[in-house]
Amino acid sequence: MRRDAGTAGDGIGDGAATLAALGRAIASGALAAKDAEIAARLAGRLGAPVRVTLAGLPGSGKSAALNVLAGGRVLPVRGPGGGRAAMPTVQVEAAGPEGPGALLTLAGGGREAASGAAAAPEAIAARGDVAFARLRRDLPALGRITLLELSARSEDALRRAGGWAAARTDLTIWCSRNWTGAEQALWAAMPEALTAGAILLRPPAAGRPGAAAAAAFDHVVSVDLGAALGARGADGTLDAAMMRAAGGPELIGAVRKLVRRTRQALIDRADLLLARNAEALEAMPEAAPGTAPGKSSGKSPGTAPGTAPAAIPFPAPAPAQAPAPAQTPDPAGAPGGKGGIAALARAAARLREAGATLDPSDGRAVIARAVEETARLAEELEEVDDPAADPLRDLAWAAADMAQLLGVERGGAAAGDAAALLLQLRDALPPEAWARAA
Structure with missing residues (x-):
């Protein structure tokens, strides 16, 4: 399957050429209803950040890991003895034109927008009536990924949350202190859509992972999350040596690899759909001279001869x-x-x-x-x-x-x-x- 070089950013190319071809195919009206629906869904996914879910038992380091990946102090971190009000399930995404704030889904089913101090995680947790919070933050990393932290106070609640998150997840990070037998059973019971691309994140003190962990995850990563958070100053500067010693680059590298795989899988699915409909789409304008939609010219689509793709996995x-x-x-x-x-x-x-x-x-x-x-x-x-x-x-x-x-x-x-x-x-x-x- 060809690689779409696109024009800017996610480590394999951002799929810009394929996304443009999907748009033309949808606009042409030549696709059968089912294929048009699939094309629209693929276009939506290619045009959106990769969705990363952080899951695990309470106190396993999910919030700290989210902060490391987001590149800023988004959520308060629970101390060893608790130390904060319980947060609802939270999704952190790019602020966009509307600016920083929050959209809250209340336990009764209503929705409410919040801004300023009311959109701070501490204020949301203190309310006690929020079931789900979408936090909009102005952080560069959120241009390429969204971060969903599942909040659950019991294994049964986490199992139910996993079923809900499966349709909202491209890759999963399971945070664990000890990777106990109970956790292994819980992970095995999670939907395949949640476990298909996954990282096990453990503290260095947990020692070397066993064969069960290696078999259950794409990557097993050890990070001292406390040290990784401490490496970043309040002004946003970062101590590179401290972050490396904490294991941060290993986590970022593992996420990058799965992001690239996720994006390429979407591009490949779109290419197959376009190729399957190539005959019906022949009347469409060609993406490049001599190349029909959905077909490869042998060069990366969207990349002119003598140029190279700009590939940034996330900002x-x-x-x-x-x-x-x-x-x-x-x-x-x-x-x-x-x-x-x-x-x-x-x-x-x-x-x-x-x-x-x-x-x-x-x-x-x-x-x-x-x-x-x-x-x-x-x-x-x-x-x-x-x-x-x-x-x-x-x-x-x-x-x-x-x-x-x-x-x-x-x-x-x-x-x-x-x-x-x-x-x-x-x-x-x-x-x-x-x-x-x-």
């Missing part, structure tokens, strides 16, 4: 400390073949252009470009079938993961570290790439 941010630079690959060992060298040449051209046009005083622009280029090159190299490309691809993904993790820092130091990422990527490119980019 992210500049690292406080760049990963250690890799050694410049030996020319003889550079990724070979037309595809590999062409990808590197395009990266060299982009980096040259960035060096000539970026204003070092514009921290946001430097940060955004650093994230874009690291992830863009990594995604291009995913398509290169050459072992020589592996070290550079791993370097690019490591830099992108770190950028995603650290959050947007507004000071000049963040821009400097982002520029260091661009320099690191530049120095890793082989001489042939620069020669071909000239």
Whole structure:
């Protein structure tokens, strides 16, 4: 199945070309009613953030994990002895044009909008009449993911909540202190839609996971959530070394992989639907010269020759400390073949252009470009079938993961570290790439 390079962001491309083709197919009226319904549903999912659900027993670290992934202090964290009023089930999403606030579903079934102090989690918890709260927050990470924390005070309640969440979830993070036999049985009873793509999140003190955990989850990750939260200052800055020591990058990397898999599965389903209806859609305008809707020209749809996709898994941010630079690959060992060298040449051209046009005083622009280029090159190299490309691809993904993790820092130091990422990527490119980019 082809990969849709799109035009901007989620680590595999954002599916922009496929989304546009779905829109044309729906507007054409040529699809049968059932396929039109499926196409509309797929278009809705491709146009929306990936839905991440955090579940687990009370006190397992769900709120802390949500804060780490959101890149900000969204929810109060329960202490070992409780220490906060019980929150209802909460979904955290991007603020959008309406700005920060909350939409509350009350226990009696009514709905109520809240803003300002009334939209604070503590105020919502203190009310006692809220069954579900959608919190809108202005955090960059929420442009690519939404975060749903299931609140349940018993195993039976959690089982029921899991059934409700299954239709609202693309990937699940199960937070656990000990991964007991009772938890294992509870997880096994959850709907398949909830367990199909999942991460087990445990504290380092829990020790090495057993075979049962490895078999039940796509990834098992150990994170010291307290240290990860402590790594972020009240002003949004972050101690990179402290976050790495806490295991934060491992969690972010696991989420990124499942986000990419989720998005690609949606793109593949849409491509199959378009291919199945290709004959009926022949009269539609072609997405690219010589390419019918739903068919591949052999190139990534939506990507003009000589350009590369911008691939940002979810909005992210500049690292406080760049990963250690890799050694410049030996020319003889550079990724070979037309595809590999062409990808590197395009990266060299982009980096040259960035060096000539970026204003070092514009921290946001430097940060955004650093994230874009690291992830863009990594995604291009995913398509290169050459072992020589592996070290550079791993370097690019490591830099992108770190950028995603650290959050947007507004000071000049963040821009400097982002520029260091661009320099690191530049120095890793082989001489042939620069020669071909000239």
